[in-house]
Amino acid sequence: MPDDLLDSADKTDLPDVSALLAAAVSGVGGAERPGQVKMAEAVAHAIGSGEHLAVQAGTGTGKSLAYLVPAVRHAVDAGPAGEGHSCVVVSTATIALQRQLIDRDLPRLSDSLTPLLGREPAFAILKGRRNYLCRHRLQTDAPEDPEEILFDAQAVSAAGRQVQRIHEWAETTETGDRDELVPGVSEQAWRSVSVSARECLGAQRCPFGTECFAERARDEAGEADIVVTNHALLAIDALEDFQVLPDHDVAIIDEAHELVDRVTSVATAELSAQAVEITARRCGRLIEDDLADRLKEAGEALQPMLAEMHAGRMDVLPEAVGFSLVSIRDAAYACATALRTNLKGSEDDAERLGAGRAALTSLEEIHDTAVRFLEAFKGDLASRHDVVWLDKPFSEDSRRPTALKVAPLGVGALLRERLFRQRTTVLTSATLSLGGSFEPLARQWGLPPLDAPDEKDVLETDSDKADKQPIKWSGLDVGSPFDHARSGILYIARGLPTPGRDGLPEAYLTELSELIGAAGGRTLGLFSSMRAAKQAAEELRGRFSQPLLCQGEDSTSQLVKRFAEDDATCLFGTLSLWQGVDVPGPSLRLVVIDRIPFPRPDDPLSSARQRAIGARGGNGFMAVAATNAALLLAQGAGRLLRSMTDRGVVAILDPRLATARYGSFLRASLPPFWTTYDSETVKGALRRLDTSD
Template sequence: MSYDDDVEADAGQEEPAREGRARRLLGPSGPLARAFEGYEDREGQLAMADAVERALDEDRVLLCEAGTGTGKTLAYLVPAILSGRKVVISTATKALEEQIFAKDLPLVAEYLGLHVSAALVKGLGNYLCLRRFDELRTSPEAHHEAGVMRSLPVVEAWARETEVGDLSELVTLAESDPIRREVCSSSETRIGSACPFFEKCFVTRMKREAEEARVLVVNHHLFFADLSLKLGRGNVPGAGALPPYDAVIFDEAHELEDIATEFFGTRISGSRVDSMLRDADRAFIASGLADRILGRGEGTAIVALVREAADRFFAAVARVAGEAAREGRVELKREVWAGELVDAYHHFDEALEALAGYASAHAITEAVGLVGTRAETLRTDAAKIVDGKSNQVTWVEVRARSVSVGASAVDVGWLFREGVFERIGGVVLTSATMTAKAGGSGAKLGPSERSPRASDDFRFLRTRLGLDERLTVPVDELVVPSPFDYASRALLYTPRDLPEASDPSFLAASADRIVELVDIVGGGAFVLCTSNRSMVALGRALAGRVPGPLMVQGQAPKRMLLSKFRAAHHAVLVATMSFWEGVDVPGDALRLVVIDKIPFAVPTDPVVVARSQAIEQAGHSPFATYTVPQAAITLKQGFGRLIRTRQDRGIVAILDRRVRTRGYGALLLDGLPPAARTERIDEVKAFWSRLLAEDSA
């Protein structure tokens, strides 16, 4: 589709001059202002639209922090559509991805006259795999396993009706139901054009729509899955999960480093092996290599051998890691790969080799051949972890149902510099939280880290994402403050009278103070915790002590918890990191946000330790240049849950006294919105009483 056919710029008017086209559409004389009575144009939104337009037109990189309420989504969508280029819009959360596709793009089309072909592209794991679904229906589990027998009819009924095959439509099936893993697509299970279900495949349809669309709405996980495939195959045409594109806009860009680290690392787990072996059993049965009733055959015997070897390997890894691995990731040093552990690894490798050989020799169907491919991939990934290499740290994590072992990159700056900014050209990174100040000894960047264009506010993000003097693409920076009246509508409460966060009495004292705060506002509270342990403990400590419903993350799916929270109006929700960002509860249902501790990264996490050591070896302070700025961005995200519209109001409480008593506390507080501030609970009561009086007047 041509540019002229694809885009109408403000129907009824002449085509605007190229300079400031988005500004004309979004400004005070544009169609939005004419369509909505009382429409307020936002100069910050217009400035951002200008900057995005320039970045896309001139192949520049733009870093833009756009505070809550600035209208950043329209500020990048309108220039993206007007650019005439094929643009990827990448977000961190499925919720924002769906909002852009289902709400914002239709709004742009209806009120601005900008009609563009767009596709919502999710990761393969979101779609029903018709082949795996068919194999499950004919497997022994379908007739003998209670869980499968209970859930399979639900999936079957939905599969007959669905048009897109998105498993999120299965709202009557718990998000944790194991059957979802058994019937979803993935890069490991997808066969391609040789699959008998290829033409009916939901992923095939999605990929074709993506080829034809000019705006692709994706999430960061899919973007980096695509990038890893493209870079791994020399950027050849057709490689990757996405079709070729001309530019990319990253919303929620503060999450990029963590997600890229995940996708450019290597992980194997007991769950991953089990999934492959279950698929192997079904493929052997479906192809006649194993008895359909008894499930017996040479292939199934090899599957049992792999399962035994995997159990031995992961058990050995867990023993080496010790109890500490149950609290989080633990580093595996090079010297641990000896004795029992290395013997278990070789046994595991040999069993996988036997399975790969058998499947390849008996590949009478594509599904059987795929078993061999997956077994070889597991061998390769395990070897990468065991062999080790520079710029990576190896770790293990032990959970209730599975052990994981992996290797993560210490530095991904090269990836962004060479794989994103230099390769793509027009790149926009935006979020409500991108800037952070650093302080203390060694806080200044060295010559190799600083670009002439770098400001202090963006330097943390620049150093983490490879935006240094080696980059040849020009970089622009823009900070757009929120238009909300934080000074009169929000109060930041930071008490000094609670025990230190490390004191055993902190939990009980925090629970008491949370009860006081909830009583003041009458509920409608998020209690955001920095760890699962704190979340569970505070949930228990608050039980029976708050006036409204008490909810704890994990009791129900996230979407259901949020729905119940909004409806209750006076509920208290205790949650951990997944509720710190990407959660939108506008209105009076949320009027109190409590943060238990400063959200420092886990200091013992192997990746954090390795990155801190690298910073220290470069002559800088890891705490000042990495730990504090990272915490500042997360803290801003937590604060940002409170005020989502101009009418919102409320209180944010940070119970960790270190924000008042430690030197770095001032840096953390300086990065927060300009709300009124107090250390006294009686002033919290007075503030809330004033708000109630003003709003009822």
């Protein structure tokens, strides 16, 4: 039989997804879970039909195997790795999940499935070029970095020690991956030994091209069936005109609840007087002095203007700032033009070429960002696509400069055209259904309504959508193996006062202290601001005997470790703890949330999005503020049950969850705990749990 017919016959003989999943679960010593089976079958159907899928899978479902098994089967069915077939890209939001997939899930899955698939599936991890050590930058040293003028001697010295540690690590690392350098180093230190895609000389020109860590990672990804990456690189692949990720016909987005924020972050740009000055100094030795001085002076002229302005969203561009942006744009263009001319003939001088590419990248970023700011104010408010605001540091001694920032009003149009119309996409998370529906997040992703079309709450619409095939997608909630109603209590403190802006009321502190006392410590306090977390920590220390840790007193990872190791310890903190804590067992019996985590009323991006939706006749508050709050509440409440034996209470001190009109939407977004408004019932339950432990 000819080889091509043999290959075809092998493909059709692959076991179905249910058989492969059973083998995978057995291989890891697990037990079959109905939700996992249902999810795997749905993912396989989506891949086969081309219909996009949003699937919510609660903690403990085993969703990683549920999407990896059909993904591996599809990739193997497409043909041998590295022979031109499309791979499957798996995108995550966190380093922890990337490492879990690469170090644990995929190796074990490969061992279990290879005998059934007929070959060993290949997998790789791929990140942005900045995440890899650059051997050329390491050997030639970074171009003289004018950023050091902004830092004091102690900071520069600390960065120097970190760079030295990077040099020592470079002698042993096999991947050059920044995440393998533990403990980590500052952004300033790392940037001195890494390059962006635009700064890179290219493998052919670089004297270290054959040893390049980033190129090696790209080559491995090109040979893989499954490529694990992050939302940021996925966004860059969609935003840029050049290809970043290998060819892929399926994208699986885990931690999809963070997709919009991560894509928005990648699409956000900023401009400060310091950045312009640094860029002018960086190209100063490579072009004529008068051109570099012109750019430097343009940046200096911007500084006093920004200093006099109030922080916050800008709906109108001040005329003087507009003139300054034009000057910066034109000066950056002139410098870049001269630099390109001066770099001609430098192909054999890698050091000069490297410095030139770094300077040119900075110039192009300054120019393009200035252009974007000027374009952002054209037309009336309803027709604009970007939001501009002035960001100022909270204190005068902050190293963060005053900067103009610009971000897209929404990323749905981008995702719709560059992701959903290009390849089959599966979006999954433990939290996707808000208020009992997938549509609040689907709107933000750019997916059309499932039922009666109503795009009032969508920030962008397709001007030519009538000429395109409709995007088909479905939503599926496979539930959770946890019995929430028997394992957890949701306590809403309906009797407390409505939270204000002047810190935590005394009634909140008293309630919190009594709840912690009843639980015997074992409390994760999730606060809407660091100010509130610190206030609670300072005022409650001394009211009970249990140890109390507060975010900011040590690295977050060390605080979580100490919290998990001592049953009596409490941990207070803000945003990263709402989504980043996984502490099963008796160390966590009580999760307290101080208030509904609505965006700040003066948040530039959130307020602009609400206004834009309202202008279209939609409900901006529900589509933006309430949706974001529901997502965070669900994530925070999800910290309680992390294993089948966990028990405890989620206490929300904000009475608006019970009394406000939007409360039903928020409550419907939470896990189905047994709910009570009675404080004494909850404290009694916590005391019984404490005694049983």
